[in-house]
Amino acid sequence: MQSGHNDIGFVQQILSLNLVPRKHGPNCANDTSLCDFSEMWYGVFLWTAVSSLMFHLPAALLALFTLRQHKMARFMPIAIVLMGVLGPLTGGVLTSAAIAGVYKAAGKRMISLEALVFGVGQSFCVVIISFLRVLASL
Numbered sequence: 001m002q003s004g005h006n007d008i009g010f011v012q013q014i015l016s017l018n019l020v021p022r023k024h025g026p027n028c029a030n031d032t033s034l035c036d037f038s039e040m041w042y043g044v045f046l047w048t049a050v051s052s053l054m055f056h057l058p059a060a061l062l063a064l065f066t067l068r069q070h071k072m073a074r075f076m077p078i079a080i081v082l083m084g085v086l087g088p089l090t091g092g093v094l095t096s097a098a099i100a101g102v103y104k105a106a107g108k109r110m111i112s113l114e115a116l117v118f119g120v121g122q123s124f125c126v127v128i129i130s131f132l133r134v135l136a137s138l
Contacts, residue, residue, distance in 0.1 A: 033109040040100035047119020048092040056084025
């Protein structure tokens with residue numbers, strides 16, 4: 001029972017790091033919710049970038065150790081890390097803005113947990129599409 005309480009405390013601690021700059025307007029009474037478009041966009045984008053790096057860095061390390069003897073493939077980890085950075089900087093920016101735009105147009109506030117779910121969900125979808133090779137079948 002105690003470990004479940006510690007897990008909730010750990011998640012709450014991560015979500016309360018206040019990494020998103022706040023512009024609390026008059027209509028945003030809750031301190032933990034993201035009300036402005038830029039707050040929502042930055043929150044989702046931040047989680048997208050962090051989770052993308054968490055997916056790509058282990059893959060790059062694995063490629064580094066397994067392909068270090070190969071003449072040309074030893075440079076593959078550089079490409080993997082670049083995709084882990086360039087993916088969120090291109091597609092992640094646009095999809096995070098789309099998610100924040102829908103929330104803003106609907107007049108809803110986003111809690112930090114929703115930003116985490118949307119950000120990690122975007123990276124997870126990229127990983128699933130890459131493994132399923134759906135684009136190669138088009």
